[in-house]
Amino acid sequence: MLNTKNLYTSYGELSVVKDVNINVEKGELISLFGPNGHGKTTLLKTICGLIKPKSGEVNFNGSRLDRMDICEIVERGIVYVPEDRNLFTEMTVMENLIMGTNPIRARDSMKENLDYVFQLFPKLERIKDQLAGTLSGGEARMLTVGRGIMSNPEFMAIDEPSLGLAPNLRVEVFNSIKEIQKRGVSVFMVEQSTSMAAEIADRVYLMEEGQIVYEGEPSEVFSDSKLKQVFFGL
Template sequence: MLELKDLNVSYGAIHAIYDVSLTVNDGEIVSLIGANGAGKTTILHTITGLKKSMNGSIVYNGNDLTKIEPSKIITLGMAHVPEGRHIFPAMTVGENLEMGAYIRNDKDGIQTSVKEVFERFPRLKERRKQLAGTLSGGEQQMLAVGRALMSRPNIILMDEPSMGLSPLLVKEIFNIIKEVHKQGITVLLVEQNAKMALSIADRAYVLETGHISMSGEAKELLNDEKVKKAYLGL
């Protein structure tokens, strides 16, 4: 479904991503873990076209994303839940969800999708006319996920969905990710909470200062001594 091969990305003179190669197969949850500043968000931004690569390829269902405008990538069935949520604070919850469906023309289908989001997130239904900027952090994260679902994606890229949330809400967000996956949506998850990320993933990659240092089955990495010491606080 998604394949990165020998990807290199820089910020001016700073070489941020070195020869990164990874794959995400249809129906998987793949986690990309690593310390803050390792380059995880940069990789997601490069996949979705927000950041240009120096070289290497990003192929999604046969399409080379490095040659496609960012505004067109979402039409291929890819959605991005960005770090920091980036909901529209001055718009209502309902309006935010409608913005997630801006590429669609099926009004009845859009309303059906809104109902599906509200079934998944009852708190959002209660606040559908409330300004998104007044929601709690957990509710804003739910809104960001719900907005992404409105485009009916085949794959969702999630960037630090648990950031800044209480332990109880972190558990709830990861349950939501598992439920989204059960709907048949593939997930590429970038997350600093390595234990939670590895516990729900099929496979995972470890990113260290811009390069992949380890990869494999998530359960194996969860029990790897190096990973435990570096990322699990054990």
């Protein structure tokens, strides 16, 4: 479905992503862990076309994403759900969701996806006429994920979905991500140290200093005290 081959990304002379090889199968939920500032977000943005790689490949269903511009990448069903929201703050919740349907591939299934978003996050329906700039952190996070769903994605790259959320909201957000996976969408999620992100994942990666240093199944991580320490600081 999606894989990277010897992917390098740099900011000027500074290499941030180094020789990264990952793969995500259709309908799989992958969690990528790692300390802050070690290149996780840059990797996600490179996969989704927001940053051009220095070298290497990003392949999706046999096509080279690294050679496409972001409009074409989104049109292919790849969506990035940013950690820092990037919502349209002076537009309503509904308008933000409509903006998610910008890809032509999302237009026909707009009504169906909107119903699904409101089923996943009932609160969004209640506040659909509220300006996005007035939302709480949890509501804004739901809207960012909802906007991603509206693009009718095949692959969602979600950046730190639990960041800044209260524990009960984290559970809600992670449950919704699991629901999205059940719909057949592949999810590649970045987290820093939330064990719940590993519990719901099919596989996990650990990234340090721009390189993938571990790949395995969550059960391996939970059964190994050393790995638990590295992943979650437990």
